[in-house]
Amino acid sequence: MSEPSWRKPAGVLAILALILIWVALIASLSNVIGGLVWPLQLIVYVVTGIIWIAPLKPMLRWMETGRWRA
Known part of the structure; x- marks a missing residue:
């Protein structure tokens, strides 16, 4: 059994x-x-509501693998 990762x-x-x-x-x-x-206003709030998601994929990959890129 592996040791739990601190990355998560x-x-x-x-x-x-x-x-x-x-x-x-x-x-x-x-x-x-x-x-x-x-x-x-609607456009600004929709766009800013979506933009924050962009860094999540690399962050989740790093949490799982320890690497930022595939």
């Missing part, structure tokens, strides 16, 4: 930190975004 708990904490930082960044821009017309 570290990765989970990194993902949570990423989410918190992203939320704080977008929330800090809420006055600017709120000044846009609603269709632009």
Whole structure:
């Protein structure tokens, strides 16, 4: 039986930190975004709601294998 990896708990904490930082960044821009017309607001929030997912694949790969790239 192999020893449990420290990468999984570290990765989970990194993902949570990423989410918190992203939320704080977008929330800090809420006055600017709120000044846009609603269709632009919708686009901004949809795009920023999807962008944070991009770093997850390499992070999850690292958590499982210890490598950033395939």
